[in-house]
Structures are given as structure tokens and as C-alpha cells.
Amino acid sequence: MPAIFVGHGSPMNAIEETAYTRQWQQWGQQLPVPKAILVVSAHWLTYGTAITGAAKPETIHDFGGFPAQLYAQQYPAPGDPQLAHQLAKMMGPNVIVDDTRGLDHGVWSVLMHMYPQAEIPVLQLSIDPRLTPQQQYAVGRKLRPLRDQGILIVASGNVVHNLGVMRFDGPAYPWAQEFTDMITTKLQSHDDAAVLDYENLISPQVAQMCHPTDDHLQPLFYLLGTGYDDEPRQLFDNSIDLRAIAMLSIQLG
Template identity: 90%
Template sequence: MPAIFVGHGSPMNAIEETAYTRQWQQWGQQLPVPKAILVISAHWLTYGTAVTGSEQPETIHDFGGFPAKLYAQQYSAPGDPQLAQQLAKTVGANIIVDDTRGLDHGVWSVLMHMYPQANIPVLQLSIDPRMTPQQQYALGRQLRPLREQGILLVGSGNVVHNLRVLRFDGPAYPWAQEFTDAVASKLQSHDDAAVLDYKNLVSPQVAQMCHPTDDHLQPLFYLLGTSYDDEPRQLFNNSIDLRAIAMLSLQIG
């Protein structure tokens, strides 16, 4: 299976048709049908690594101040407790199976466009923010064999994510565009080490502006670890929303 990183942006993408969501729909139509989907979302942080183990994970509405229509959305995809247990036993990290956790909007706001029938089992893997980018990349490497079993691996975050300076008009901030361009260039040249060293990709000051906290960048580190050296890479949705949310997405394979 290919592996993808998706810039998920605003929760409103769940109920709006945009250039971003149209690309997500195309993925669902063009990718091989996966046996299951494992998503690493920016919105589940834990000390240690956990994976959802519920047979029917709930839809978590982990945001505030949005229209009632958004809170009414449900994504009723089944879980896969057996796969969760397999992960816990076979991956080198000490993974805890959490059979109470549902799917946050970093997962379902994207998948409801990719697989609207919600008939493919979905699991979510948490992010351990104490790990270095290199350690998160290494854990992604341990997840890579899942691709050979027909499982779609998805990282869901944003290459630039600064909610403090969002504006509804105007072009991207220069620092946001510069950082996004640098990441895109390194992804295309397979220079993953430079992406992992993101604080020095442009400058520490630009990195801090792009990521006051780096939870939305960390899913990319895991996802890059799932790649093979000779695989093609394609970039999608390379634009910046609300001046400071990079929607850049990546398909590996």
C-alpha cells in the first residue's frame, strides 16, 4: 500500500467541499482498497504509545465554537481489535491497546471524504511528544511492514500550524511560505534527515513561528519512517490556508 501524509487543516473541511477535500476524495477512489487504515493524528498525544482497540470507535468532536452541523457528524467505521493486539505484540515499541479511545477529527474529517461508506476498519496510533523526531521516524520504520499487509498508513497534521495568527484574508505569511517550500523541497529530494531537523531547516525563529508547538508536524516524522528509499513521492494540496495553515500533503509509493 502507499502511505500518505495529509494536511487536515480546519475541522470545517469535514463538511465543506474544497480543493483539499476533492484531493482526499480522489485518493479514496484511486488508491488500492486497504484492508485497514492506521492513522497517526496530531490530536492524540500520550506518554508512551497507544493504539485504539475498540470494535466500534466513537467519533470525537475535539474542537469548540463551530456550527452545529459539524458536531452532528458521525464516522461509524469499525475498529480492528485483533490488529491492535498484533501491533502491541509485534512492534518493537511498548504499545498499549486503548479500547475506550475513539477517533479524533484529524482522522474522521479526512476519512469521511476518502471512504464515505465507513466500511474499512480504522485504528488510531497516538503520538508520544517526548520522543525526538528521529525516534518517531524509527517507530514509523517499525510500522512499515504493515503496508505489505495491505494496511494504509496515514499521518494527519500540518506542515505549518500557528493558530495564534490566523487571518481570513491576505496571502500566506512569508515565514509560513518559506518553511513550507523548504519542507516540500526536502520531501521531493528524499532528504528526510533535513525534515527531522526542522528547527534548522530555515531558522529556529521561523520554525517557532510555524510551530509554537510541533504536534501537527510530528505525524510527518512517523509517516516518513514508513517509506522505502526507492519509492516515488508526490505532493498535493501545496497551498496555505488562513495565512498560517499549510495544507501540503504527500503520497509515498
């Protein structure tokens, strides 16, 4: 099973038709039908690692100031408590199953375009922000066998994410485009070590501008850990939205 990183961008992508959502729709139509979906989203951070274990996870509207239509959206995909416990056991003794946590918009705003019928079981894996990028990559390695079991791994974030300076007009900030282009080059050349050392990819100052907090970049580290050295990588949409939100997506395999 391939594994993907999605630049999820604004929650409004849930209800708007854009170049991004059309790509997500194509993914849902072209990828093998998964047994289940495991999502690592930038919007669930925990000390330690947790997996959702609810049989019917709720749709979390974890944002503010958007139209009522967005808050009315529901993504009633089933969970899979048995699989959640199997994954927790596989990953190690310190991984917990959270049977109350729902799915945040980093999950459902994408999956509602990929799998609009919401018929495939969805689990979410939390991000431990205390881990280094290399340690998060190592967690991804533990997830890699799931791909051989027909489970689709989805990482959801953005390779540039600075909400404080985003604007609705004008071109991408030069630093945002430069960082995105460099990430693209390193991903295409399978230079994962350079991506993990993102603070020195160009300079610490540029990295700080691109990620005042790096929660939206961290899902990529997990995703890269699930990859194989000899598999192809496809990159989609190198554009910058709102001048400071990179929408780059990637498919492994």
C-alpha cells in the same frame, strides 16, 4: 500499499467541499482498497505509544465554537481489536491497546471524504511527544511492514500550524510560505534528515513561528519512517490556508 500524509486543516473541511477534500476523495477512489487503515493524528498525544482497540470507536468532536452541523457528524467505521493487539505486539512491550479511545477529527474529517461508507476498519496510533523526531521516524520504521499487508498508513497534521496568528484574509505569511517551500524541496529530494532537523531547516525563529508547538508536524516524522528510499513521492497542494496553516499533502509509493 502507499502511505500518505494529509494536511487536514480546519475541522470545517469535514462538511465543506474544497480543493483539499476533493483530493481526499480522489485518494479514496484511486488507492488500492486497504485491508485496514492506521492513522497517526496530531490530536492524540500520550506518554508512551497506544493503539485504539475498540470494536466500535466513537467519533470524537474535539473542538469548540463550530456550527451544529459539524458536531452532528458521525464516522461509524469499525475498529479491529484483534489487529490492534497484533500491532501492539509487533511494535514492542511498551505499546498498549486502549479499548476506550475513539477517533478524533484529524482522523474522521479526512476519512469521511476518502471512504464515505465507513466500511474499512480504522485504528489510531498515538503520538509520544517526548520522542525526538528521529525516534518518531524509527517508530514509523516499525510500521513499514504493514504496507506489505495491505494496511493504509495515514498521517494527519500540517507542515505549518500557527493558530494564534491565522487570519481569514490576505496572503500567506512570508515565513509560512518559506518554510513550506523548503519542506517541499526536502521531501522531493528524499532528504528526510533535513526534515527531521526542522528547527534548523531555515532558522529556529522561523520554526517557532511555524510551530509554536510541533504536534501537527510530528505525524510527518512517523510517515517518513514508513517510506522506502527508491519509491516515488507525490506532493499535493502547496497552498497556505488562513495565512498560517499549510495544507501540503504527500503520497509515498
